[in-house]
Amino acid sequence: MRAVLFIAGWSFVVLGFIGAFLPVLPTTPFLILAAACFARSSPRFEKWLLDHPRFGPVLREWREKGAIPLKAKYMALAGSSLGFLVFMMTSDPGPLTIAAVAALMLGGILFVFTRPTA
Secondary structure, eight states, X not given: OHHHHHXXXXXXXXXXXXXXXXXXSOSHHHHHHHHHHHHHHOHHHHHHHHTXXXXXXXXXXXXXXXXXXXXXXXXXXXXXXXXXXXXXXXXXXXXXXXXXXXXXXXXXXXXXXXXXXX
């Protein structure tokens, strides 16, 4: 099980770092998942992630307080809005699909904005 968690942790790290450069792919949720996987598989890489100069403070705030920085909240809102706009412009969804996608994105945004602000 440790090997599976270790591989999952690195997969989440890769997705998180890709997300740092792509506006639609989130970074922080993937790194939170990576830290959780490393906590159970590799204390060395968990420490590396929590001590990372750019991402470590956000991960520690989440772990200690469940808090999300205001900038990250606004970026999540912008990314979700952009994602919904691209979805609407590049597909021909029916009303039920539009409602389902909108509900999922709104649920995610509501979750983010109801967390404490770091």
